Amino acid sequence: MSQQRFSDIHRQALWEAHRKRCLYCKKPLLFKELIIDHVIPEKTAKDDNQLARLRVTHGLGVDFDIAGDENLAPACHACNTAKTDHLLSPEYAALILTQVAARLPKIDRLKTRYQKQASDDDVMLGVSVALEKGLISPAEVGNILRRYEAGDLEVNLYQSLQFVGGVSVAALRRSEVDRLFDEPIALLNSQPARLDLEHTDGRTREIRTTREYRDAIAQGFIPTCHATAKFATLFDLPLAVFTAMERAQPARVSFIREPRTGIIDLKYMPVSMLPRGEISQEDSDCKTLEQIQSNGNLKVVSSTSHSLHIEYSYFMRIIVEIMRADLNDDGIEDILVYWLDRALQGTYGDGGTFVLTRRTADGPFERLSTWPERKTPLQLWYSDIAEKTSGMVFDDIMVTPDAPRNRTRVGDAPTTMKE
Numbered sequence: 001m002s003q004q005r006f007s008d009i010h011r012q013a014l015w016e017a018h019r020k021r022c023l024y025c026k027k028p029l030l031f032k033e034l035i036i037d038h039v040i041p042e043k044t045a046k047d048d049n050q051l052a053r054l055r056v057t058h059g060l061g062v063d064f065d066i067a068g069d070e071n072l073a074p075a076c077h078a079c080n081t082a083k084t085d086h087l088l089s090p091e092y093a094a095l096i097l098t099q100v101a102a103r104l105p106k107i108d109r110l111k112t113r114y115q116k117q118a119s120d121d122d123v124m125l126g127v128s129v130a131l132e133k134g135l136i137s138p139a140e141v142g143n144i145l146r147r148y149e150a151g152d153l154e155v156n157l158y159q160s161l162q163f164v165g166g167v168s169v170a171a172l173r174r175s176e177v178d179r180l181f182d183e184p185i186a187l188l189n190s191q192p193a194r195l196d197l198e199h200t201d202g203r204t205r206e207i208r209t210t211r212e213y214r215d216a217i218a219q220g221f222i223p224t225c226h227a228t229a230k231f232a233t234l235f236d237l238p239l240a241v242f243t244a245m246e247r248a249q250p251a252r253v254s255f256i257r258e259p260r261t262g263i264i265d266l267k268y269m270p271v272s273m274l275p276r277g278e279i280s281q282e283d284s285d286c287k288t289l290e291q292i293q294s295n296g297n298l299k300v301v302s303s304t305s306h307s308l309h310i311e312y313s314y315f316m317r318i319i320v321e322i323m324r325a326d327l328n329d330d331g332i333e334d335i336l337v338y339w340l341d342r343a344l345q346g347t348y349g350d351g352g353t354f355v356l357t358r359r360t361a362d363g364p365f366e367r368l369s370t371w372p373e374r375k376t377p378l379q380l381w382y383s384d385i386a387e388k389t390s391g392m393v394f395d396d397i398m399v400t401p402d403a404p405r406n407r408t409r410v411g412d413a414p415t416t417m418k419e
Contacts, residue, residue, distance in 0.1 A: 013110035197221035232377035233351035240353035251333035275315035
């Protein structure tokens, strides 16, 4: 019998992460039947010499913990009885431990969720008792719960974050941010993403995590070419999400929730949402994307409840809602938005994030001016190129050679870009 004791939260997280089945025979397993088995026998931890041999024969890492989740498997009574404290062969042990390792991220997420639920129950019980005894007034309950919720705020992400190991984060807690800062970013095929940045003094740095990216940009490292600048937007998204989570608060008021209003509602979307933030002279009197669409100059390629793909002039823009929360501590619900621009012909590409807010029930969206927007990866590289060439601008990477350049940047006086 195992000497290690497990909480109900730990047991439930491990059971659900392994799909409520015995890891050895794969048969369905009721929670009351669950036995937590140590793949490498628990008694091994008491024998340093044997453990040292197993690290060699069974390929256990130097940090392998006999009592850790990496060595725990859900088992039925029959399989646990048959195995007892016998040592599995190196090949079979490796097979089982590999399956265990694949479930570790989910076990961590479930434990965090269940611990939060248990903590929520404790808080609600405490508030109810205090209210019943007259220690707090009904008016204070809302503020107490709001402060509590903000302590480890959880938000749903409409665009999940991808990390190496098949980890996909679609719901994020503030307490998880610091750990995820150091998780390697993954490409769409789950392979590790690698970004090469360069400093003006010639030093280079290889970037794999969001923290490495944030620190490198702060220290003056920038993309080395246009293709690298476009690739860097892959790291910009998690950085923006983690930054937002550090500021996010539960919203007291929302003008986007009931009825649900978002980026697909063109009548509320300002013209600053156009690709590259530029508007043609023909549409210069328009205030919203709906008005430009009515002119026949804006094409909606596709849309979902939280994404919008538009084409305007010689460019396209994809806008995606990432998360909703109060992001500037004014009590009003805001939207963190990720955007991606591409030329319909040519190589131009850029991407970044900004925050939209809506202050009245019938008002338009506006860009949150207090949100600390960073330069996009392309702007970092473009600024460096302009500096090295004494301000020369290479328009051919921005638009196609035959594209007309009569544009007005939203918020600027009308200008004509010279050939």
